[in-house]
Amino acid sequence: MENKYSKLNPLRIVITEDDAVIRDGFKSLLSQEESFMVTGTYRTAEECLADLDNSRPDVVIMDIELPGIDGIEGISRVKKQSDNIQMLVVTVYENDDLVFKALCAGAGGYLTKNMPSHRLVDAVKELVTGGAPMSTNIARMVVASFQRNLNSPLSARETEVLNLLATGKSYSVIASELYVDKETVKSHIKNIYSKLEVHSKAEALDKAKKEKWI
Amino acid sequence: MENKYSKLNPLRIVITEDDAVIRDGFKSLLSQEESFMVTGTYRTAEECLADLDNSRPDVVIMDIELPGIDGIEGISRVKKQSDNIQMLVVTVYENDDLVFKALCAGAGGYLTKNMPSHRLVDAVKELVTGGAPMSTNIARMVVASFQRNLNSPLSARETEVLNLLATGKSYSVIASELYVDKETVKSHIKNIYSKLEVHSKAEALDKAKKEKWI
DNA sequence: GCTTTGATACCACAGTTTGCGGGATTGATG
């Protein structure tokens, strides 16, 4: 990125943050970089959105808790307007649900506010060079979300069947994909239901997903 | 971690890597840290697994491409033996599929071999302090995996219905959860099928997942 | 050695679901 952006052609950054102290802090921090230019600072997502044509940012730094529409929705709307704007969340929240919602909405990075201040500058650079800057605890949450629970009561085969069930396939289709009889699949599913103490596909998938068994 | 591990009570690391040059390079690199101790180096996952009781690692550094059982399976087996060993993948592969398989199998971090050498030491420290060290491109892939495709042909409501369908629920259950009539759900699904040009639940879910519309 | 578990397969049955063929109405959004 060092060669793409310069003092004459700076990386355009906007900040959306309701706390004036933090907002100004971020602005002065980022402005110290020669190749950065803060082209807008806003108190709400609405103001930020309304001024996009003017601020024309490469990167939007956004808080999650905001008056009016929240940061998550703010990310969605900015992304919908122009998908190539990179969104960086900077917030005090490190609750699972918010992190994943923000990432699903289109955040390219997620920092918590207890970072050392120079981290913000690094994160912006990382973001525009194709990285995904995250605080350590956030990165861990994200990676953990991929991991299965090792104490599943289901056998390997049963897990396989349940996974196929999760794709919406019928017993007969599952059977042919596993090269076994449909009746075998039915047996597996009966056993799955009894192990999970459920009585339907939906309940089984629900429970297995919650427990990270599939 | 600085206060948890020391010269007398070092962090125990093992390396599983088939290339002798890299293996030795990693070993000497890590051994320079006072609080680290390399308690085993292996050419294959089998050797690593067989020696776990002796090497008793806190961290296992593992390559993906290995003779015999591969790194992915290796991660699974180590994790099955003792879930609190942290697994760090270091490999040349940065193919989507392998990255996600490794993370699902239990990798806590994933580095590509083109990193600066000091990064390895930092990554190990990050891993044992609850982080998830990743190369920038890997972090991006991981974050991107959460993001939906913004150009979905489906309306918001249709997407909602399809998501519920993905949980294995029947039309009637979906209807009651959305507080609409079952016939409405059927209509939505008919429209979804026609937009996606499919003729069944399984096909619709398959296509929508592939295109990241749900 | 004996028991348990996992994977395989079969039968029958009632009830539900699914996909598709037709519609229709209302309210936005352009």
Place this chain on the structure above:
DNA sequence: CATCAATCCCGCAAACTGTGGTATCAAAGC
């Protein structure tokens, strides 16, 4: 004023689902 989204309605044949049994064989555990 046309189109799309969301809502609702009917009917039907075919397929699917959940549950009740039963059974064999191999592997793993005690």
